[in-house]
Amino acid sequence: MMHRGCGGVGAHVVSWWQGSAGAALSSGLIAAHRMLPIRWLGGARMGGWLRRAPGSLRGLRRLALGPPFPVGRGDQLPHTDLTVTAEEHVDEERYYQLYPGHIPTSPLQKALLSAGSAFMALYNPYRHDMVAVLGETTGSSALRSLRDKMKHDPEGYQILQERPRIRLSTLDVTGLRELPDGTFGREYVRFLDSNRVSPDTRMPVKFVDDEELAYVIQRYREVHDLMHTLLSMPTNMLGEVVVKWFEAVQTGLPMCILGAVFGPVRLSARKLQILTTELVPWAVQSGRNASCVLNFYYENRWEQTVESLREEIGILHPPAICV
């Protein structure tokens, strides 16, 4: 059932978006509560002769420019005649923004975005937003399998229901800092401080055309820093590549796989050697051994020690190398 706007979904779902960076960013330009007609107007506007064209051509066009999610009314695309009934066929009901910050895109746009963001991410590694976009546009099947893994695990299912977010406003950072050394919470805050990062810099989700999958990828992004903590990897290039290898094995997201394979391109020979001989085998083994990392309600585990959490998840002890 595609008729889903913010209003049609449960309150807990709406609440996970409220105050999110996504809402803040999107409301800057267009009010977050507004439902926008779908933006792939190129497709609909191509109407007319292409629409009446014989099967295969129409099919091709629908494939490239068609709706990003199944259309409700049979298989008909928006009416493009300019007669009086134009208003009824705006189809605002069908092509709503599914969540604040959502930008519906056609398959053609997704393909262009994937290619462009992959190129840009390699060309300018500081464009983290490009990595995010690549993940969103290429990750649909991996996200679906992740969501299914979460559904079949009790803790994962709880996370999907409650939709917790990791943000500075919800984290009690001073409280975490007061925890004893070696606890997960303490080490996480130490990681944030020493690498000078903040959980609020995660990009909001834009191009995922399913509201639950959008949450899954958002959760994956927010859990990324926690992975750094559990794997004891800093945020330099080498550390990021190692975490990407781990995540590639764990999630199967094409973006992680691409990052893992192409990330090392920019590393020095010495670091590359350390990477290939020690770090990658360990990361891959840990990834295989560990259960799905999204199935842990980390917010309830701050007091747990890092060692016991690693054991519970199945992450092997990190090699004693200074990264």
Next chain:
Amino acid sequence: MAASIGAVTSRALHSRRHHRKLLSVGRGLFSGARRLVAEGETHFGFQNVSETEKGEKVYHVFESVAKKYDIMNDSMSLGIHRLWKDILLHQMNPYPGTQLLDVAGGTGDIAFRFINYVRSQWEHQIKQKLKSHQNLSWEEIFKSYQEEELKLPGGSQVVVCDINKEMLKVGKQKAQHLGYSEGLSWVVGNAEELPFNDNKFDVYTIAFGIRNVTHIDQALQEAYRVLKPGGRFLCLEFSQVNNPLISRLYDLYSFQVIPVLGEIIAGDWKSYQYLVESIRRFPAQDEFKAMVEDAGFLKVEYRNLTSGIVAIHSGFKL
């Protein structure tokens, strides 16, 4: 105020009906986005917003795109925007001594071209005089030695006016970088309410800016006011494509590719979505010509470039 809104609204509605007859395909969801615009409301791309909101939203759009504005122009138009602007200058054909006002001139493209044109005209004039063995006055010889160009030849002046400070900032940096300093001023101002006296400028240009103005008719009236008698109004703007095949390709490119380019190069999908939508909402060539005539300009003509993707409207204050 209400009358002018009403006038603009009725013209806008009329144009849509006009479009319906002329253009058969490729206007699909545009029709869907068409709703009666209430009093005090206007359009922001395909949305309807209040008039005050539109000004703010447009300001935010250009604030966020300012730094990547030039790079995006090159990639979206594949460099063709440079040709369009060159053609505008050729049509203007300024002579040394012209006073130009470039409204919504943000990053200074038109202003810099104007300066180059005037300088090359001046050099051309000097060369002609030398060739025909005319005696140059001491003044002219002195001026031709001034390679440093302490002043623009003939006292030409260009004022770049823009409502957006970020765009002007980028323009100033560009000017410094490229070495343009004399005869060039940067002024913050609203096209609907220009901070200049009457009858001041020889030429008024507005390149790719007028569709972002909330009250186009007011901008046109201001243009009329600040021009000297005999002054010329020139507007370079995206317009309606006349060829149906090119129109479809253009729509496809606009809606599928341009926002993607915006996201990848500038990290900003929504501003470029606004851009392509605002192009669709701008009146067609003939209708805009009528608006220019309404403001009092005479001998109003337009010239299509690239099959009507862009049009140059020209009018004189006589």
